[in-house]
Amino acid sequence: MVTTNELHQFARQASAITWPFTALSTLIFAMRTSSRLCFNKYGLAWEDLIITLSWGLNIIRAAAMQKSVDAYQVVELTNLPESVPAASFWAVFVDSWAFFSIGIPKLGIAFLTCRILRPPRWLQTSVISFCIVLNVLATVGFILCFVQCSPVAGQFNPWKYPHVKCWDQRVQLDYACAVSSLSALTDILFSVWPGFIIWNLQMPTWKRVSAMGLMSIGIASCIFAFIKLYSNTTLFGVSDPIVELDRALRIALWNRVENEFVLTAACLPAAPPIIRACSRALRRSxxxxxxxxxxxxxxxxxxxxxxxxxxxxxxxxxxxxxxxxxxxxxxxxxxxxxxxx
Incomplete structure (x- = not known):
């Protein structure tokens, strides 16, 4: 049994945990953007547009997460019909938005990896097509989160719509778990595959290791994806609205952390040039x-x-x-x- 005080406390903790990650990913995104604009000789590429879009979606999700936290902190057991609907809506919105904010950066990483490593044409097509399919599935998942009940508002406020009809909860949760699994496998692909190619290049070992390290940060996001996948399964069979809100917020937290690591993995490989330029400027000064x-x-x-x-x-x-x-x-x-x- 979860008390409202425990829910309020965890909501504050979730906010305190996620904003530093958001600030860090935004800083690295700014460094990447500066590097691409100042030190790139060939102009911008597809991944630049996609990663910029991903950052924008990430900021929207950060704002929605804070809105959700604010709604959670007014939930009261003594007044569920008035306090739960807003928290329930923002919980669904934040969790469903993860489909966009986590799936789209992977498409940018696909374009970046294929441009750098120059794999055979069939492999480039396969990797990019797989990421496009993943984003299509993510879009469907976002829609499923809001159309599973009729009327739609009844999903968030069953007290006002007592005759609401909804699908079996397993439909949406099974779909979310399937897409989350594909997302985690994509993280593994982009963390391991470049390493095999870079290691076979005739370069000093330290350069190969550092390049592989920059391109393998997705392993961390993969770990968080599997934690989130497990968290999704905890919603099966839950009927208590407070327990459901608590677990939904925990899923949102893992979604946020995974999102930040995916965006960081997409941005970090292109960030060092601006660091080098700043270091030289400091030495000159x-x-x-x-x-x-x-x-x-x-x-x-x-x-x-x-x-x-x-x-x-x-x-x-x-x-x-x-x-x-x-x-x-x-x-x-x-x-x-x-x-x-």
Whole structure:
């Protein structure tokens, strides 16, 4: 049994936990955007538009989450008909919005990964098509959250609409669990697949490891996705409105954290150039006395090989045109340095 005081306390904790993550992902998004605008030689790409859209959806969800927290904190056991409907609506809205805010960044990561790694055409088509299908399924999931009852308002206020007719709760929950599973598998794909390709490139080990690290942050979002998947199953068979609200808020919290890590994973690989520029500016102004860049980009290691003069940042952010490169560094007629500049 969950008391209203416990619900109010957890709502405040959820707000305190999610806003720092939102601030961090927004900062990294700003760094990525600055890097792409200031240091990109080839213009913007599809993933730039998609990731910007993802950030906008994330901000909407952050605002909705706060609205939900505010509604939760006025819920009272002594006045359920008046205090529960608003909290119930915002709980459904925040949880269903996760379909958009988590699915769309994965499409941006797909475009980014395919542009950088240049896999065979069939593989590019398969990866991007899979992410498009995932977003279509997410859109259907969002709609299902609001059409499962007739009238729709009866889902949030059964006291006002006592004759409301709803689908079996398992329909929407089973669908949400299925889409969440596909989303988690997508996180695994984008965390592991680039590593195999990068590791086979002729580059210094530290560059390969750092590039793989930047592109494997999605593992964290995968972990949170599975936690959220388990949390979804806790709603099966729940009839107590306070318990249902408590569990819905917990799902919303895990959705928020997963969302922030997905967006961070999409933005972080392109963020280091602005960090390097700021570090150089600090050194020129005399505010930093460090002899070398803390990220190791100010000095290029003297390691022989076709990729010895390419930084991890150049690999991650500017690896495009004029062709694909194999593990020996040989391309389709252009020099290796041209391929990654």
């Amino acid at each position: 005399g505010l930093s006395t460090s002899p070398s860049n803390m990220y190791g980009y100010s000095r290029k290691p003297k390691v022989p090989g076709p990729y010895s003069d390419i930084t991890t940042v150049e690999l991650v952010t500017n690896a495009q045109k004029p062709g694909r490169w194999n593990s020996t560094g040989e391309g389709n007629g252009s020099s290796v340095s041209e391929g990654f500049k």
